Amino acid sequence: MTLSEKAAYLKGLMDGLDLNKESAEGKMIAGIVDLLGEMTTSISDLEENAIAVSDELDEIEEDLDAIEEFLMDEDDEEDDDFDDEDDYEFDDEDEEDDEDDEKVIYDVTCPSCGEVLHLDEDTILQESIHCPKCNELLEFEFDEDEEDDEELEF
Numbered sequence: 001m002t003l004s005e006k007a008a009y010l011k012g013l014m015d016g017l018d019l020n021k022e023s024a025e026g027k028m029i030a031g032i033v034d035l036l037g038e039m040t041t042s043i044s045d046l047e048e049n050a051i052a053v054s055d056e057l058d059e060i061e062e063d064l065d066a067i068e069e070f071l072m073d074e075d076d077e078e079d080d081d082f083d084d085e086d087d088y089e090f091d092d093e094d095e096e097d098d099e100d101d102e103k104v105i106y107d108v109t110c111p112s113c114g115e116v117l118h119l120d121e122d123t124i125l126q127e128s129i130h131c132p133k134c135n136e137l138l139e140f141e142f143d144e145d146e147e148d149d150e151e152l153e154f
Contacts, residue, residue: 007033007040112136 113134128139
């Protein structure tokens with residue numbers, strides 16, 4: 001017997017017993033039966049929604065599985081092109097370019113507040129910045145010949 005059937009049975013039982021709905025007990029029982037009916041309706045709606053959401057999630061999962069399978073097949077095809085290490089080309093110049101791309105970071109200590117700033121070469125070449133802590137104007141002299149020494153003068 002479902003919840004709806006049980007609630008309907010109790011309502012029919014209450015009507016069949018011909019309870020006095022004006023007495024305190026009758027009002028109480030009628031209120032409980034009405035509440036059970038409303039709760040049954042709400043629970044049935046929630047069950048229907050849960051089933052619908054579950055069905056949607058199953059469809060989404062199937063779609064994601066299909067996408068994953070498609071992507072994995074694509075990756076496998078690319079990997080098949082390079083089965084041997086001899087098929088890979090390595091360029092030593094690329095490694096050197098990567099080293100040149102690394103930025104040099106300079107540690108500069110503010111003479112006013114002692115804050116240590118970590119500045120890249122582009123910032124230093126601006127010749128001055130304000131200290132973020134004390135707002136002191138820091139001016140730099142940057143001699144490109146001394147770049148290997150990585151020394152800065154104020």
